[in-house]
Each structure stands twice: as structure tokens, then as C-alpha cells.
Amino acid sequence: MKTLNVIRKIWVLLLIVPAIFLAGCSKNFDVPPVNVPMFQLPDGASIISIKALKNRHTVLAQLDSINDDVYVTGIVVSSDATGNIYKSLYIQDTSGGLLISLDATNMYNMYPLGQRIYVKCKGLFLGDYNGMTQLGMPYSGTIGRIPSVLMSQYLFLHELPGAIPVAKVVTIPTITSNDLGTLIKLENVRFVDVAMPFSDALVSTNRTISDGTNTLILRTSNYATFRATLIPDSTGSITGILGVFGTDLQLYIRDLNDLVGFDYSTQLLVNESFASGTMGTFTQYNVTGNEVWAASSYSGSTFAKISGYTAGVYSANEDWLISPTMNLDNYTHEVLKFFTMMNYGAAGDGSLRVYYSNDYVSGDPTTSTWTEITTATLSAGAWANTLSGDVDLSAITGTNVHIAFKYTCTTSNVATWELGGIMVKGKHN
């Protein structure tokens, strides 16, 4: 019986002891309170304006260290959420805008739009990359990025994010160097490169903004999440951050919300640059002669090329370069664009003509009905690179439309044509 009592006691212990520990180690963590950061300027430090700071960098490509205990403060106007702005943070105060170069991505979480920050400048450096002044740290003798781990030592948050400064409305000719690094807004402008992607897949790309007279570069990173979106038509306003590269001013948008009033319905029906080294989406057809249209390139430019001359022999030729089929009933406001470069022929000699057809299917084009398009501007010779201008195709309808370029030559009058950048755009119904 004595043993039984002991047993009972032990079993009670068995239940109690774990219960004691239960409270000990399995933690439920409290939610940390929202932190409203309040920056306090250290004793002996002073605040200067962004403009005053940038003015310390006067000699291009020079690296200027900041050795006195100065701070600048501004509100974040950039966001790297789409990846178009990369490893850069732009803040502005009433005097100007500042590019801070940081070795970090996804900064929009830590430094969101509208966030006021104070920047401790002592220990940092001013420099420029092709004329664009920036705050950073040395890298290989020039200005480089502040390592991400050190961000917290130089950038201080103040309060929670608030309103984003209203972009200054400017016109292209009135932009000044004071606007660099700040948010500006252009109204009633349009894009020249409608229906082209904002950026090529492999390299950052410049597109052109036009107010009808003056132009400004819109630069988009190939890493931007919207880079494949086609540039919209019509006029609207564009908000972005102004930068400079050498003598070229460049505008960076943060995301597509920075474009207001544009029309995205314009699409490309045909877009052939012959960059693949083949005829691409086009087909060539040799009616007579020894030569054919073939893909070629010169100094980075790609095109289709033809000449009736080969190795000292001139042959009479008739060669067609035919587009893929287009259903123009699905579109309105169709426009054809291309460029030509010609040599060894006479201006307007008719050795290259542009046509369209409603009944061509495939193979020999001479059995189909073709109507000539005469409104395109063609190269006048001496390799003059000539843009066709916007060739209006809106009068053409049909579900099976082809565009064709016909080259002809005799044995005595033999021109060489280079033809590229062929685009047909239209508004989708």
C-alpha cells in the first residue's frame, strides 16, 4: 500500500512538472507596436538645402567628400517597385531634387513615396555619372552606391509617409538644370514611338516624347515590369523624374500611373526589323532575275536588301517582299511606316514600289491584284536614310490584306535598296 501511495505521488508530479514548464518556453510573441520614427538632429549638426549640397559638386567626374556635419532632408518621390528606377532613391525639397545611389532593391518598402527622410551627408561623397549629380560612396575612384547594410547609418526616417510633392508642371523648352532629380509633369504631349514596347527585352531603351515641336527622351529599363507594354497613342500628361546623361535630358516614369490621358488601343499589326537575319514575318518572291531580297545589316542597323548586281554582272530582276496577312477589319487608323536607303539609282525611278492586295494568298504575287501606294517617301539615293512618314492605310479594308514592296531593274539601270523598320499600327476595334 505504501508503494501505491508513492506511485500516486509520482503520477501527480508527472502531471504538474510539465505544466510548470509549459508556461516557460512556448512563447506567443507580442505584435510590435507601429513605430512612428522621429528624427532628432544631433548637436552640432546643421541642415542645408539639397541645392546647396549639390552645388558642392562643381567639377564634372570629380569625387567630392563631405566632411562637415550637414544633413539634407526631403520627401521620397521615387519608387523602385516596378524596377524602372533601380538602386536609386530620389528625394526633393523646395530647392531641388537629389539622387541617392544605394546598393539595394525593393527600397519602396523601406522608403515609400511620401516618406520624409533625413540624410546624414558626412562620410558620403558627391559625384556624377555623365553629368547627373548623386550622393553615394566611392567605387573604383568614381561615385558608387552606398552598401545596403550602411543605409540605416545615413538615411533616417521621420514620421510615417505623407503626401507626395505635387509634380512641377513644365514644358520641354522650359526645363532647367534645377529640375534634375525632381518630379516634373509634361502636359499635352505625345509619344513618337507609338505601339513600340517601352523597352527592348535586353537593353534599357530611349523613346521620344514630343510636344509637336520639342522632344524629350523617356528612358525605360529593360527590367521594368511594364517594359513590354506598348507605348500608347494620343496626347496626355507624363509625370516622371528628370535625369541627364551627358547633354541629353531623360525622364523616368515610376509606373504606368504616371501616364494620364493616353490611348493604349493602338497595336502593331506588323513589326519587322529583319534583326533575326532572316526575312522574319515577311516572305520574298523572285519573279525574274538572279538576285533575291535578303536580310542584311550595316553598322547595327538591320534591313532587307536587294540589288540586281552581283560580281560584275547586272541582271534584270523583279522581286517582291510581301508582308504577313493583316485583318484590317479589326482596326481603324492604320498607318504604315518604314525606312529606305538607296544607291546607284535615280530618285523616283520606280525601281521600288509599294502595293497592297486583298486577294493574295501565297506564292507568285503576279497572279493577284495589287494596288500601288504612292504616299510613302522613299530614299533619293546616296544611301540617304529616309523615313517613309506615316502612310495612311485607313482607307483599306478587308480580312486578308498584304503589303508588298516590288523591286525591278533592267541590266542597265540597277539600283540597290535597303528597306527596314516596317511597322503597321492600328487601333484595335
Next chain:
Amino acid sequence: MKKTILLLLLVFFAASWLSAQTASLEGVVTDVTGSPMAGVSVNVGNKTYMTDAAGKFSASGVSYGKTDVTFVMDGYETKTMSVDVNSATMKLGYVQVKSTTAANESPTETSVSTIESEDEVKDQYVSGLLHSSNDPFVSIASYTLSAGYFRPRGYDNEYSEVMISGLALNDPETGRPNFSDWGGLNDATHYKESSYGLNPTRYSFGTLSGTSDIDVRASHQRKQIKASYAFSNRTYQHRVMLTYSTGLMKNNWAVTASASTRQGNSGYVKGTFYDAYAYFLSVEKKINSKHSISFTGFGSPAKRGMQAAATQEVYDMLDDNYYNPNWGYQNGEVRNSKVRNSHEPVLLLSHFFDISDKIKLTTTLGYSFGRTGTTALNWFNSADPRPDYYRYLPSWLDNMGYLTGTPGDPQSIAAITSLWQNNESLSQINWDQLYQINYLSVLAGKQSRYVVEEKVLKHSQLGLASHLNYEINKNIFFSGGLNINIYKSNNYKVMNDMLDGNGQTGYWLDIDQFSQRDFLGDTNKAQNDLNNPNRIIKKGDKFGYDYDIHINSGNLWGLGEFTYNHIDFYVGLKLTGTQFWRVGNMKNGRYPEESYGASAKYSFCDYAAKAGVTYKITGRHYVVLNLAYSTMAPSFSDVFLAPRVRNAVIPDIKTRKIFSGDLSYIIRYPKFNARITAFNTNFTDDTKVIYYYMDAGGAVGLKESFVNYFVTGINKKHQGIEIGLEVKIIPVLSVVAGGSIGNYRYTNRPNAYITYESGLLPDSTQKIYCKNFFVSGSPQTAGSLGLKFGPMKYWYANINANFFGNNWVDFAPNRRTTDAFLGTHLYVGDDRLTAITDQQKTNNNAQFTLDLSVSKTFKIKNVYIGINLSCSNVLNNTKMITSGYEQARTDFYTYGADAFPAKYYYGFGRTYFLMASVRL
């Protein structure tokens, strides 16, 4: 091979006609009070027998002449008798063994560390061979060398088997025993019958490395009430364990119950908290002299904060080889991001049927189920929250100079180093900041940026094992059995913590952000489940992936042991069938046609044959030869290309082949006991799979993406020598020594099959140039020399000096390919080339440790009070790397090994384990 089997069968039958002069030994083992002792290992020559519930043992086929009989039982003094066998039946009568209470409590059982691979948490390593043995090498390997991650013969744990009443408890997915399933149940599970290496057993065909059968029968447990408390600075701080065993009662019932808890706010490594419980109940009813029925149920719910490896740069910078990047402060409290939470109960129903004196049938039906989850941080379009992300380290400033080879700005490097050393909000996870960013993100109407997810494996398994032991005559003993196993696991991620609050509720979108980036504009590709596109995930929801693994297997085995005067031999054969398949519960956007529903079923037929012979030169000198050949189905993860997202498998599925042999010379004297063994094992067509994030760095033809890398057709050779000896200087003092010198190598250039998990690029193959590389995972040379004192007035003491050497870093196969040098201008002789391709040792020099343990038992009337102190690594060697692995991520900018160097785990420095126990 067929000829070999035929030959073995012929031998089997021919042998039954032979006869020779052997004897049998019988006896009853009791404690000092005269109570019968069940489960005592009785070693006769080189064979081991177990005492039954009545303490009886019977050893057959004993050669005439002098032989030693050794009685081994945890908690008791080992006793050796020298017997002159001179008649057919030798009756030893009653043999008393003395209790030591807690003296033999294994100190190493608690020195468990954790190993993690880059993306997948491997199971913790525990020696699978913790068992009593009178083989000095096996004791040393189990108790002393396992702290240095020594694995006998370099074998992976999947080659060892742990069973209860004949039912294997190995995980069908990994093949490894799930030691954590019975963690904290040391008292209830410490009776084991074990065999080392290829030696035959009577409850299983056996494996390469060894087999243990845990005896949980309540009638076999010592009648006792035991309570113990342990205090340690290893993985936990406190352990309380209570065990109650009735022994076989007069009403023919026996009950054992045990419960424990292990608790600690922080282990030796900071952030590794421990919150574990365990329960065990075993009830046995002896129906009559022929039948006993036993029910056993146990479980070990445990929550643990995990450790992660880091690079030497970080360890050196912080002057701390135990830096753990997994934790950080939240509201001033230490929180670990990687928490393992598991509870996998096991229920067993066993039937013990003594058909006759000579025939016994043991049948066990088992069911296990439960859940293991491991948490981790996940983040969406935001900065990497892991403090030791390579771009946050000072070395990044040097490594980023890839374009010009410019070293980083020294002042910046110094500033970063100083921050690392002085600012824990930077050197550890900054939970408060993660909350703040989430708060701002949700405030702006966006999804949460940082969450804690849990990768869950939920399994259920039904197993049936039955084996028959038949003593056909004095010379022949037959064992055979069958096993059937039906297994299913459900694998998924669940949202564990949204890291929100303060009046807000965050959300998460079930899309794959890498696919969103890689397949820009394709809204379907990024979906994790096309059946529920753009699903909003809240706390507790499944997301990411969800699939089932089904593995069914069965085997049939038989083994005959033949015992004659000078020669013993055995032959055995096993046939195994395995079938597995996948069932997808989500329709993945990358693989809409091959992710949802069941895959094809993959079936494998395997066989194994083994044979061995013992030549008894005298009753004290033996020569033993073992040979085994087996084929082994590949594991599920060796076959399925990307089981999280698709049903597809590698094109060329290979079955592993293992050929192994060992030759031993064994000496057994009362005062001198030694074994020397030479072994050789060839693995053919093995597979190794790694998963990693490829950093293409703009290299031609590569892209940044998750990559699954299957190295198939690997051939390896494990050869070596192991020695163990024990010399009794005086009755209470012995010298124990043991060690192994191994040479475990890759012997060919296998092929790798590489698949992008997202399908971004087509699958490809590579040749891996790893011939003659060393197999990692264990020191290839290790040894221990010790003194064993006791018992003297219930005092015991051990001192062991250990050394570990030739431990190799697990190499990244993708660094040993021609692709690793794609587009480089590195030529033979360039140091950068050898830095990438050469395999590294964990430590260049052999490492030494010293272990001490002392125990004392007090006996007050019928109460035993034991105190046990063990101190490991007394000299505090904190420089011993126990394991390391190269990061598979490769630097395609500099083609150097610096940007992604190897990560290491260090063996603990000085640790202690202090235990007090009371037993009555």
C-alpha cells in the same frame, strides 16, 4: 548473381544434412534480489541472445572448449563468465547482475545538433546504433564518436534500421529512422537488441549498417518507478522523466508508462529553444504460456528552434562559431524564424506466439500518423530578411567588383564589419522592422511583404510485420518474415504568421513571384493553383504547393543459421517490392497538364542476398567473413523532377546496387576483448539531388531560377579498417580503445540531369567531374582512447580522448562541370580554377576532444539514488567543424568561389549533462 543465389540455396540444404558436435548453454538472469531480468543481452562467442520475461536464455550451437559469456544490460554492470563447455547441455543456473542505476545513461544522446542543407532541412543526425554491446568499437562509435558526427563506415542513416517488435520505424520517404518520434522516452525504449553491420539478426533481414529492435514489451521492462531530472547546456536545459513499470504481475498483465518533458529557452546555440514532451504506454497481457498480446502507444510532440549554418566570414567577424542567423529580436524577445514542430504518434499491436519450444512467431501491426512542420520566412518583392544574405556581408563589396576586379572601399568594409559586430538588429533578423514594413504596405492597400510560412508533411502509415524463428535442430536455426507497408504523406505550405496586427489584417497572394518575373505578362504561369487563381491567403491557409506521396512496399525474407563445432555460417535472401506515385492537389500554372491528379505509378522489384561464415579457431579466437549484395529502389525524391509542381520524373530511373563485405578477427578473453575488421562496400548507380537558386549573372544561356539538380549513376566505394579493444588492467579499471580509418570515395564521373522548376529553360544534362572525391558526412578517420573505472562502491568514471580527421565538405556538383567555366578565361594552373573545383576538408588538421563522466549510486533501503555528470569536450575545442557544405549557388561574374563560400556547422564546445534519478 542468380548462380550465386542458387549456390547459396544449395549450401543451405546441404548443410542441414551435416552434423557436428556443439552444445547449448542455458541459464536465468536475475538482479541481486533474485527477480528475473528480461531483455538482457547474453553474448556467447560472437552471438547475442536475449533473456525472456522469465529471465531465461538459451544459446545453441556453442563450440566445445573455453568460451566467454557476457551479460549486458543498460543500467547494470556488464558481467563476463568464463565457461568450459564440455557437455551437450551446459546449465549455468542463476546469474546475478548488479544494478548501476543511471551510470550508463548515454551522454551523447543529448548532444544532438542539427544539420540543414540550403533549402531543405535534413533530419537531425543521431547515431542509429545507440545500444549496449560488448564490442568495444561499437560502444565507442555509438557513445563517444557520434558527437563528432562519426558514422561507422561512412554510411548514411538510411542504411540502418530501427524496429519495434519487428516492425521497422524507418521513414519510407528518406529511408532513415525517425529518432525524434521517440525522443524523450529514453527509459522506455532503451532495451534494444542490436546487430552491427552485416551480422545476421533473427527479427529482420538486416541492413548494411546495422539493425536495432527496441524491446518495448511491458513484461520485459524492469519493475520500477523511476524519476529523473537532468540539467544540461546542450540542446535543452531541463529534462524531467518519469517511468513506471509493473513487470509481469500475478494476473499476467504488465504495464509500462513513461512521460517526459525537455525544455530550454536557449540551447548551446542561441535561439535554439526546446519545448518537447513525450508519452508512452505499453500494456501486455500474457494470455497463456503460448500467447502474449501487447499494445504500445507513444508520441513525442516537440517544438524546437533550429540552427542554420553560416559562412566562415560571419563566424570570424563575430568571433563566434555558433552564430545562428535564424533568430532575431521581436519586442526585445528572441524569436527563431525556423521552428520545427512535430508530433508523430505510433500505435503498435503485437502478438507473441510461442508455437512450441522451438518455434516462435512475432506479429506486429502498427499505425503511425502525424505532422511535422518547419517554419521559414517568406517575402514578396522586398529585401531579403536573412541577416547573412551574401549581399549584406563585407565581402560583397569585394565580390561586387566583378566588372573591374576592384576591391571594395576599405572604409565601407570597416563600417559594415563594425555594424555586424555591434548591432544585433543587423546581425540578426529584425522582426520589428518586418512588422513595420508590413504595416506600411497594408496601409497602402498592398499585400504583406514578409510572412512566416510552415512547410508541412502530414503522414499516415500502416505496417504489418511478422517473423518466425524456428530452431529446426541443434545446428540449424531458421528466421523468416514478411512486411507490408502502406504509406501516404500530404505535403504543403501553410501560412503560419502574417506578421500583422495593430488593427490590420495582412494578406498574401498565392502566386509565384519568380514566375511572375520570368514570364512577364503571362498571368497563368505565375499561378500556384489554376483551380483557385489569385487566391488570397490568410493565416492557417494552405498555399504554394500541395501534393501527396504514396509509397507502398512489401518484402519477404528468410535466413538460415548453421552452427557446427568449428564453423558457423548463414545464408539469407530477401525480396522486396516497392511502388510509389504522386498525387497533385493543385493545378500549377507552370505545368497545367501534369500537376493536378495522380502521376503514373513506379514499381520496383529488388532482392538482397547475404551469407557469412565464422571460423572458430578456438573458443577465444574467431575469423568472421560476411558478404551481401542487394538492389535498392530509388527513393521518391530521387525520381520526381519537381514534386512540388509536377508529376514528371527523370528520364533514366536507376536502381541502386550495393555489394558489401567484411572480414574480422575477433579475440575474446575475460581480460582482453578485441576485434579488427576490414570492410569494403561498393555503391553503384546511387542518386543525389540538390535544389538551389541559380544566379546566372548574365552568363550565356543561363537564367536566374530555382534549379533541381539530379546526379544519377553515382558509384562510390567505402573501404577501411576498424579496430576496437578493451583491456582489463585491474577488475575496476579498463582501457578501451577504438577507431576506424576509412577511404570513402566517388569512383566515377556521374551524369547530372538539370531541370528548372519553373520550366524557364529546357532540361539539360552535365557530366560531373568528381571521380576520386571524398564522401562527406562523417570523419573518415576517427578514434578514441579511454579509461573505464568502476564499479567501486557504486562509483563509475570514464575518460575518453577522441580524435576526428579527414572530414570532407559536401561538394556542390554544379561546380565540377564544364558549365561552371562557361565563357571564362580560366586555364589549367589558374588558382581560381582549383579554388572552384578542389574539394575542401572541414578542418585541415585532425581535431581532438576530451570527454569525462562520473556517476555514483546511493542505495538507501530499497531506493536507489543516482547522480550522473558527463562533461563533453572538456578542453572546449570550438574549432571542430562537424559538417559543411558548399553552396550550390555559383558566382558567374567572377567565376570565383568567394561570393558563395561553404557553410559550416561547428561541434559544441564544452558542455555538460547532469542528471539525478530516484528509482524504487
